[in-house]
Amino acid sequence: MSATLPVLPLAHPLILLPTGRVTLPVSRRIGEALLHLVQQSEDQPIVAAVPLTSPDSSLYEWGTASRIVRLIKPPVRNPKQPYLLSLNGVTRVRIVDDLSSDLSSGIVHLRVEYPTTDGVPSPENVMKFKAAALKLLNQLARDTSQEAKRESFNKVAALVEEVSQVRAAWIADVILSSTNAEYQDKLDFLSAANPDDRLSRATALFMKQSSISEVSKRIAQSVDESLSKQQKEFFLRQQLAAIQRELSNLQRSSSPLTTGAPSSPSEDGRPRSASELDEDQQTEVDELADVKVKIEAMAKDSEERKMAVREWKRLKRIPQGSVEYGVIRNYLEWLVAIPWPGSSTTAPSTSLETLRDRNFLKKTRQQLDADHYGLEQIKKRLIEYLAVVRLKALQADRETAERAVVPQAVVPDTASEDPAKAASRRNTVKGPILLFVGPPGTGKTSLGQSVARALDRPFQRISLGGVRDEAEIRGHRRTYVASGPGSIVQALRKAGRSDPVILLDEIDKIGQSNFHGDPAAALLEVLDPEQNHTFNDHYINVPIDLSQVLFICTSNTLDTISAPLLDRTEIVHLSGYTYDEKMHIARQFLLPKQLKANGLAPEQLTLTDSALIHIATHYTREAGVRSLERAIGGVVRYKAVEWAEHLDGPADDAEKIAKQYKDVVEADELEAILGIARWDAEENEREERRGVVYGLVVTSMGEGGILPVETIAVPGSGQLKLTGSLGDVIKESGELALSWVKRHAYDLCITTSRSQDPLKYPSGINVHLHLPSGAVKKDGPSAGIAMTCALVSLLTGACVPPNIAMTGEITLRGRVGAVGGIKEKVLGAHRANITKVILPWTNRKDVEHDVPLEVRSAMQFAFVRTVEEALEAAFGKGTLGWRPKDVLLESRL
Numbered sequence: 100m101s102a103t104l105p106v107l108p109l110a111h112p113l114i115l116l117p118t119g120r121v122t123l124p125v126s127r128r129i130g131e132a133l134l135h136l137v138q139q140s141e142d143q144p145i146v147a148a149v150p151l152t153s154p155d156s157s158l159y160e161w162g163t164a165s166r167i168v169r170l171i172k173p174p175v176r177n178p179k180q181p182y183l184l185s186l187n188g189v190t191r192v193r194i195v196d197d198l199s200s201d202l203s204s205g206i207v208h209l210r211v212e213y214p215t216t217d218g219v220p221s222p223e224n225v226m227k228f229k230a231a232a233l234k235l236l237n238q239l240a241r242d243t244s245q246e247a248k249r250e251s252f253n254k255v256a257a258l259v260e261e262v263s264q265v266r267a268a269w270i271a272d273v274i275l276s277s278t279n280a281e282y283q284d285k286l287d288f289l290s291a292a293n294p295d296d297r298l299s300r301a302t303a304l305f306m307k308q309s310s311i312s313e314v315s316k317r318i319a320q321s322v323d324e325s326l327s328k329q330q331k332e333f334f335l336r337q338q339l340a341a342i343q344r345e346l347s348n349l350q351r352s353s354s355p356l357t358t359g360a361p362s363s364p365s366e367d368g369r370p371r372s373a374s375e376l377d378e379d380q381q382t383e384v385d386e387l388a389d390v391k392v393k394i395e396a397m398a399k400d401s402e403e404r405k406m407a408v409r410e411w412k413r414l415k416r417i418p419q420g421s422v423e424y425g426v427i428r429n430y431l432e433w434l435v436a437i438p439w440p441g442s443s444t445t446a447p448s449t450s451l452e453t454l455r456d457r458n459f460l461k462k463t464r465q466q467l468d469a470d471h472y473g474l475e476q477i478k479k480r481l482i483e484y485l486a487v488v489r490l491k492a493l494q495a496d497r498e499t500a501e502r503a504v505v506p507q508a509v510v511p512d513t514a515s516e517d518p519a520k521a522a523s524r525r526n527t528v529k530g531p532i533l534l535f536v537g538p539p540g541t542g543k544t545s546l547g548q549s550v551a552r553a554l555d556r557p558f559q560r561i562s563l564g565g566v567r568d569e570a571e572i573r574g575h576r577r578t579y580v581a582s583g584p585g586s587i588v589q590a591l592r593k594a595g596r597s598d599p600v601i602l603l604d605e606i607d608k609i610g611q612s613n614f615h616g617d618p619a620a621a622l623l624e625v626l627d628p629e630q631n632h633t634f635n636d637h638y639i640n641v642p643i644d645l646s647q648v649l650f651i652c653t654s655n656t657l658d659t660i661s662a663p664l665l666d667r668t669e670i671v672h673l674s675g676y677t678y679d680e681k682m683h684i685a686r687q688f689l690l691p692k693q694l695k696a697n698g699l700a701p702e703q704l705t706l707t708d709s710a711l712i713h714i715a716t717h718y719t720r721e722a723g724v725r726s727l728e729r730a731i732g733g734v735v736r737y738k739a740v741e742w743a744e745h746l747d748g749p750a751d752d753a754e755k756i757a758k759q760y761k762d763v764v765e766a767d768e769l770e771a772i773l774g775i776a777r778w779d780a781e782e783n784e785r786e787e788r789r790g791v792v793y794g795l796v797v798t799s800m801g802e803g804g805i806l807p808v809e810t811i812a813v814p815g816s817g818q819l820k821l822t823g824s825l826g827d828v829i830k831e832s833g834e835l836a837l838s839w840v841k842r843h844a845y846d847l848c849i850t851t852s853r854s855q856d857p858l859k860y861p862s863g864i865n866v867h868l869h870l871p872s873g874a875v876k877k878d879g880p881s882a883g884i885a886m887t888c889a890l891v892s893l894l895t896g897a898c899v900p901p902n903i904a905m906t907g908e909i910t911l912r913g914r915v916g917a918v919g920g921i922k923e924k925v926l927g928a929h930r931a932n933i934t935k936v937i938l939p940w941t942n943r944k945d946v947e948h949d950v951p952l953e954v955r956s957a958m959q960f961a962f963v964r965t966v967e968e969a970l971e972a973a974f975g976k977g978t979l980g981w982r983p984k985d986v987l988l989e990s991r992l
């Protein structure tokens with residue numbers, strides 16, 4: 100039978116077998132011709148899909164009559180895209196026309212012949228075909244890892260088994276059209292129209308396919324084998340190392356005479372390796388053995404143990420030289436180094452014993468007194484705190500003991516215990532978290548150390564100043580190159596116990612949330628008793644229980660600490676020392692410490708009281724004692740050199756007497772030893788000037804001091820200019836002060852009528868108000884009265900003496916409101932030789948409670964309620980010429 104069919108050439112190496120299906124892109128021209136065809140015919144039109152045997156050759160003699168099942172036009176917005184054509188192969192056709200027809204002009208119509216493809220193949224051929232097909236299909240099903248594929252192979256296999264003799268050739272077409280046989284084989288198969296012929300070709304092809312897949316499997320297997328050989332080698336090497344270790348142990352224990360081996364143990368008692376080249380290998384083995392022991396010591400069924408075992412197994416599988424090996428080993432070393440509470444290698448806690456001691460509080464007091472002078476309030480607070488810690492620990496201990504006594508059946512299962520309850524039980528061991536706030540050098544860190552000593556726990560300090568990256572606290576994930584755990588885990592490892600005292604230094608300087616995460620939030624998790632029993636370090640990746648750790652925080656100021664963090668702490672203020680306290684600290688602690696550090700005996704150097712006070716007043720001006728310690732250190736070092744020269748000096752008696760060593764340092768020698776006193780110059784500079792008044796401040800370091808408020812008048816039109824890195828609040832204080840002064844300019848006799856603006860009368864001026872140290876940021880409302888006094892001084896010409904300093908917020912109505920940091924400010928003023936301070940009336944109690952008597956008695960205090968009272972206290976009674984009160988106006992107001 101023959102017919103004329105439109106011929107679709109299939110680009111090399113595409114081929115469509117009967118029963119197969121293909122989707123291919125076709126050019127616009129062919130697409131349009133096919134579309135025309137589709138539109139013309141009622142049914143799915145038939146085309147002859149004929150392969151091109153090579154990219155530029157003519158048509159193959161055989162093709163497949165196929166139905167067009169779908170033709171997709173390119174989208175309108177992109178007409179250059181090809182058409183998409185889906186064909187379904189129906190039956191073989193042979194072209195009986197000219198095979199070299201010109202195909203470039205689009206679809207050509209050629210005469211084709213339908214060969215007789217039906218007929219029953221011989222049973223022998225069918226049997227062979229079935230066997231080959233089943234073998235291949237089973238093999239394919241076995242080798243594939245995809246479940247769906249396996250199922251479809253099995254289905255086809257079932258079909259093959261059941262297929263009748265008549266349909267056998269058809270199923271050969273089905274299988275071949277979906278397996279990836281070679282192109283040439285498929286072409287041959289296409290040309291086989293006779294069923295017997297088709298079956299025998301298919302059988303040969305299937306056999307070829309299954310032998311190919313067998314060979315490739317064998318290759319894969321041999322690759323696998325060679326890999327496991329590497330692993331085998333690794334294990335053998337490990338065993339070899341172990342055998343070598345045992346052998347050298349044997350050698351060591353037997354006498355050198357009998358063995359004749361020159362083996363001597365090394366200093367640490369380990370056998371010395373035969374060659375130094377083996378030393379590394381030996382330590383490696385020892386270290387790994389150590390890790391193993393520690394893993395075995397971990398609590399059974401604990402998370403950390405599971406993780407360690409898993410990683411250990413992985414380590415053993417990996418070749419020793421690989422990068423991954425190093426990473427896992429490093430991780431394991433960290434994991435086992437953490438003092439896990441349940442591990443038998445973790446140092447046992449002695450603190451419970453210490454807490455049980457009846458004299459615990461007495462001893463603690465003695466410890467605190469031995470380490471620090473003064474600080475009565477703080478020591479009292481610490482004793483209270485430690486008493487609470489003790490009570491709670493003992494209570495928790497009692498509860499545990501009771502739980503152990505109750506028969507097993509009644510004891511609630513800990514695993515099924517409510518986690519909240521478990522947490523609260525854990526929390527009972529702890530008190531609140533202490534936060535020491537104060538200027539540098541006031542003993543915050545050393546108080547933390549004293550607490551650790553009193554509790555007999557290891558002490559670790561983590562400095563948080565400048566920590567911008569969350570990973571510094573929490574560690575980097577293991578996927579990072581050179582990752583490691585965060586500072587908390589490092590501190591725990593160094594402490595070696597699960598209950599150390601950890602001092603988180605300078606929490607006010609921790610970075611805020613940024614693209615490196617939020618370090619403050621990580622810290623919050625560390626400190627929060629609700630969360631910290633499952634602290635998650637990114638590197639370790641096993642929850643770590645921090646509930647036994649006693650955290651103490653220090654900071655210089657409270658301003659930059661986030662509210663949630665503050666909320667979790669109990670604040671203890673250390674405001675700084677008076678001169679008297681500094682003298683005692685210097686004599687009892689700093690001088691002996693420096694003498695010891697510099698190799699002098701106490702009898703070899705004495706500093707007179709006047710010398711010590713001179714150092715404290717003229718060479719240092721700080722709330723704490725760190726500079727004082729440094730200056731004393733300077734004096735001691737100077738004398739140490741003199742002493743050394745004296746010892747090494749000439750033997751000649753006369754000269755020796757001339758170079759006599761003097762063991763006392765007087766105040767007048769200090770200039771020769773320490774240089775010119777820094778603070779002398781500043782004091783001399785302070786003078787009485789129009790428009791300048793001294794305010795009281797607390798710096799960002801928490802240290803009190805004085806700060807001049809300077810004002811000048813420049814020609815202008817009544818503007819106020821504020822400079823000195825001022826924040827919004829302090830700027831508003833400046834404007835408030837000016838408004839008050841303008842409002843009272845007439846009363847202060849600055850203007851001659853109420854309607855006149857003092858900045859415009861008698862001539863136009865601008866006022867420039869500046870707070871020096873321009874680079875330091877300043878803010879807050881407490882400079883209100885100082886600014887008002889400075890403006891009044893500028894506009895009236897009256898001056899405030901330089902020994903007066905003041906602080907206080909003002910309101911628009913002229914009231915003076917309370918401010919904070921009174922103790923720091925007054926102590927700072929005292930250090931700066933201020934003799935009179937003006938403070939808000941409402942801060943009276945702060946002075947009485949907080950300021951030491953020694954300072955109170957050395958200074959004069961003026962507590963004021965209104966700006967008028969402040970002006971009177973600053974300028975002196977009667978200095979400012981107040982106009983008699985305008986009774987009428989006041990009553991109208």
Ligand SMILES: Nc1ncnc2c1ncn2[C@@H]1O[C@H](COP(=O)(O)OP(=O)(O)OP(=O)(O)O)[C@@H](O)[C@H]1O
Nearest residue numbers: 470471472538539540541542543544545684688724
């Ligand atoms: N009351 C005191 N008695 C004895 N020594 C003290 C006292 N206060 C501070 N010191 C000593 O002063 C030195 C500085 O103290 P420390 O390092 O504790 O200061 P700090 O407040 O932690 O400072 P920073 O805020 O800068 O960390 C230490 O050598 C400490 O022993």
